[in-house]
Amino acid sequence: MFSGIAYCADCGEKLYYCTTKYFESRQDHFVCSTSRKKGVEVCGSHFIRAVILEEGVLAHLKVVIEFIELYEDTFREIMGLQHKAIIKKELASKRKTMTKSENRIKELDRLFTSIYEDKTSGVLTENRFKMLAEQYEQEQEELKEKVKILSDEIEQQEQESNNVERFIAKVHKYFDLQELTPDVLNDLVKRVEVYAPEKINGRRTQRIDIYYDFVGLLPMSLLQSKMNNSIA
Numbered sequence: 001m002f003s004g005i006a007y008c009a010d011c012g013e014k015l016y017y018c019t020t021k022y023f024e025s026r027q028d029h030f031v032c033s034t035s036r037k038k039g040v041e042v043c044g045s046h047f048i049r050a051v052i053l054e055e056g057v058l059a060h061l062k063v064v065i066e067f068i069e070l071y072e073d074t075f076r077e078i079m080g081l082q083h084k085a086i087i088k089k090e091l092a093s094k095r096k097t098m099t100k101s102e103n104r105i106k107e108l109d110r111l112f113t114s115i116y117e118d119k120t121s122g123v124l125t126e127n128r129f130k131m132l133a134e135q136y137e138q139e140q141e142e143l144k145e146k147v148k149i150l151s152d153e154i155e156q157q158e159q160e161s162n163n164v165e166r167f168i169a170k171v172h173k174y175f176d177l178q179e180l181t182p183d184v185l186n187d188l189v190k191r192v193e194v195y196a197p198e199k200i201n202g203r204r205t206q207r208i209d210i211y212y213d214f215v216g217l218l219p220m221s222l223l224q225s226k227m228n229n230s231i232a
Contacts, residue, residue: 001054001185002017002030002053002185002192003017005191005192006030006053006192006194007194008032008035009046009195009207010195011032011042013033013043015031016030016032016033017029017030017050018030027049028051029047029048029049029050030047030049030050030053031045031047032044032045045196046194046195053192053194053208054180056208057185057189057192057210060210061174061180064218065174065177067227068172072168075168076164076165076168079215090157091154094150094157097146097150098150098151098154101143102143102147104139105140108139112136115132115136116133163214163215166214167212170187171188188212188213189211189212189213190211190213191210192209192211193211194206195207195208
């Protein structure tokens, strides 16, 4: 179920799914592919049983879904405050830079026309004209590429401002979610990162980060804190 979206949190490589006909299915597990191929000295073991991973992701999904079901406006506010101010500032800066670059492109067109007229009238030599023309053309090409990149980034960020609403709309389909299926997982989750297990107070614990479609990482502590504040 997690093939293609489960990764090692340390080295970033995909987790390798292991199963065998000699053991019951609850023994199926994932391990870091780097650790498996190159040894634990390169990247430590990130062993996690598939059933534990499924249970952990399902539990987190239920918290996220319940939060949105009960406190949709609060969720919208959290995500809006977290991203809107940053995106708005970045967009303003990029639009300003793009406008400046576009104006410079137009100015270079005028300069090119001017030096061509100077060459024709004999004010500029052929060599001087070629040198200036090459400089203007190179600068213009660099500016056009810069404008294209900025335009793409602006379009992407404008789309991101609507991502919270897209995610909420998806979650509405799963208010009665009881079971984790591949369809649900692929619809809501983009990436799962598994950390190496560690012992805390004598108990084996293992951190899992879940990155949701459109909104990214949603820490459990953030949701629970806001939920407690809403209840209070």
